[in-house]
């Protein structure tokens with residue numbers, strides 16, 4: 001069998017389960033998944049290799065109309081994923097209405113790149129409703145395959161994988177076969193903390209935070225990590241820390257546990273909070289954080 005390889009880019013509206021889907025497909029918890037929209041901020045590659053193929057998935061931020069510079073940068077990474085795809089997985093779910101962000105959907109449907117419509121979260125639906133939804137998608141995207149899945153329950157993974165493989169072009173691998181992603185450990189460490197912040201705080205806070213790993217020292221039996229949590233306003237600092245520092249402590253404990261599982265090593269984590277006024281609109285700060 002000739003070797004197949006290609007870029008499979010995962011696109012869709014916020015919160016439909018793109019990151020959960022990529023993690024299910026590669027079998028690793030790489031990309032942060034939370035119940036809040038706009039969890040993913042960067043394009044993140046997850047590579048799945050076998051003897052006969054290499055699939056380079058890209059998880060991307062959910063599609064939105066940018067209101068500040070950070071969101072514009074998030075949308076640029078979505079645009080880049082439209083450009084270099086061999087195959088697009090357009091993820092929707094059983095909850096959202098089809099007309100959400102129709103304009104972008106039609107840009108995807110009108111492009112020459114092959115696409116698969118992935119209907120996620122079918123565990124929340126029933127047979128009858130799902131059939132209706134699949135019928136609707138057949139009308140909107142007559143040239144695309146439509147695969148219902150439950151990324152959370154790993155339901156229909158094989159059907160989706162086989163479909164992807166049947167469309168993937170022949171070619172040599174792009175990356176070494178044991179490579180899992182294009183990002184370094186530090187990135188995932190900072191994402192673990194950001195994920196805990198998304199889970200712990202409400203309203204504007206999760207969207208006003210960025211995490212920077214200031215130091216990372218690996219010793220024989222422990223990894224020592226120093227992290228800075230940036231917020232956009234003075235008042236947000238107190239909210240992050242919480243009464244007697246309890247909230248931040250909770251974030252730290254949860255993050256440390258997850259890091260220990262990820263690194264398979266004991267972790268000592270130190271964090272402090274810094275105000276960087278309106279960093280989401282500061283090109284200098286966005287550059288520092290790797291958005292531009």
Ligand SMILES: Nc1nc2c(ncn2[C@@H]2O[C@H](COP(=O)(O)OP(=O)(O)OP(=O)(O)O)[C@@H](O)[C@H]2O)c(=O)[nH]1
Pocket residue numbers: 013014015016017018019020021032033034035036037038039040041060061062063120121122123124149150151152153
């Ligand atoms: N019931 C159910 N929930 C799911 C499924 N897949 C994902 N979710 C949930 O949907 C929410 C969003 O999942 P994410 O994977 O973070 O979604 P996303 O599309 O990456 O979101 P953004 O990065 O914000 O654009 C989380 O609470 C997931 O647990 C599924 O198959 N069934």
Ligand SMILES: [Mg+2]
Pocket residue numbers: 018019020031032033039040059060061062
């Ligand atoms: Mg995501």
